[in-house]
Amino acid sequence: MSDAPPNAEQVRNWNEVSGPTWVRMQAQLDAQLAQAGRLMLAALGPRPGERALDVGCGCGATSLALAEAVGPTGRVVGVDISREMLARAGERAAAAGLPTVTFVEADAQEHAFPPASFDVVASRFGVMFFDAPAKAFRALGAALVPGGRLAFVCWQAVERNPIMSLASRAAAAVIAMPPRPAARAPGPFAFAEPDNVAEVLGDAGFVDVSVTPWEGTMLAGGTTDLDAATEFALRVGPVAGALRQAGSDAEPAVRDAVKRALAARWTADGAHLEASLWIVTARRPETA
Numbered sequence: 015m016s017d018a019p020p021n022a023e024q025v026r027n028w029n030e031v032s033g034p035t036w037v038r039m040q041a042q043l044d045a046q047l048a049q050a051g052r053l054m055l056a057a058l059g060p061r062p063g064e065r066a067l068d069v070g071c072g073c074g075a076t077s078l079a080l081a082e083a084v085g086p087t088g089r090v091v092g093v094d095i096s097r098e099m100l101a102r103a104g105e106r107a108a109a110a111g112l113p114t115v116t117f118v119e120a121d122a123q124e125h126a127f128p129p130a131s132f133d134v135v136a137s138r139f140g141v142m143f144f145d146a147p148a149k150a151f152r153a154l155g156a157a158l159v160p161g162g163r164l165a166f167v168c169w170q171a172v173e174r175n176p177i178m179s180l181a182s183r184a185a186a187a188v189i190a191m192p193p194r195p196a197a198r199a200p201g202p203f204a205f206a207e208p209d210n211v212a213e214v215l216g217d218a219g220f221v222d223v224s225v226t227p228w229e230g231t232m233l234a235g236g237t238t239d240l241d242a243a244t245e246f247a248l249r250v251g252p253v254a255g256a257l258r259q260a261g262s263d264a265e266p267a268v269r270d271a272v273k274r275a276l277a278a279r280w281t282a283d284g285a286h287l288e289a290s291l292w293i294v295t296a297r298r299p300e301t302a
């Protein structure tokens with residue numbers, strides 16, 4: 015048993031490694047992930063006046079979209095463990111003139127949200143990083159009013175997501191890639207198994223759980239510029255980790271391999287790579 019506090023590795027990663035990169039690449043990430051956010055919002059159906067919690071809100075794209083949806087009589091709280099990403103989210107809310115959005119730096123798994131204080135809980139790719147998922151969802155369920163709604167999007171298996179694996183596969187030809195995390199380990203693919211997602215939510219007390227597949231494409235790196243897409247692929251995800259390990263001497267060969275892989279899928283408007291998601295919805299029961 016480790017004595018580390020809950021989610022210690024995620025707190026470190028999202029503050030010291032991935033978080034700063036997500037801030038730097040925020041516009042490209044939001045462009046790549048925009049459709050996933052729209053799918054999540056459509057499944058959630060936020061209404062004017064509702065109170066919404068955005069879990070793992072990162073740089074705030076979905077918090078801002080939720081704020082538009084719930085309007086001036088609603089309110090939105092974004093929760094995240096990454097100080098730098100929250101700072102960006104706060105700047106964006108201020109720039110958008112959305113005073114109904116606030117942000118909280120906290121571990122959503124451990125935080126004592128005021129009981130029954132939200133009508134809806136939402137997340138775009140922010141709920142797969144908990145080391146105790148059922149505990150986390152019990153906390154989120156308790157923050158919902160009876161009958162309150164949950165909706166999130168998460169990734170299906172990596173094999174079904176060239177958008178997430180094309181660069182890694184290309185880089186693996188020229189550099190040692192980190193081993194894949196174990197199934198269900200905290201990380202982007204922790205919720206790849208739909209039966210497990212349903213079980214976690216059921217164990218956490220949610221009802222009417224639905225896990226619906228979505229298959230489509232996403233614009234690699236959110237850009238129509240091949241060099242920008244290549245740079246994105248080198249900085250976000252497992253290739254970035256492998257490059258940190260290998261050192262800068264390895265970078266030119268990796269860059270070349272990744273650029274060639276992207277170029278092979280390039281069209282007049284960028285590389286549209288296959289993506290597979292689960293759209294998950296559930297509800298807190300009306301009565302405990």
Ligand SMILES: C[S@@+](CC[C@H](N)C(=O)[O-])C[C@H]1O[C@@H](n2cnc3c(N)ncnc32)[C@H](O)[C@@H]1O
Binds near residue numbers: 028074141
């Ligand atoms: C893949 S990013 C998604 C960010 C954002 N939802 C988006 O779509 O742009 C995952 C986010 O979850 C946050 N996160 C990870 N573990 C968390 C936890 N235990 N509590 C709150 N946020 C967490 C990370 O800091 C990061 O911002």
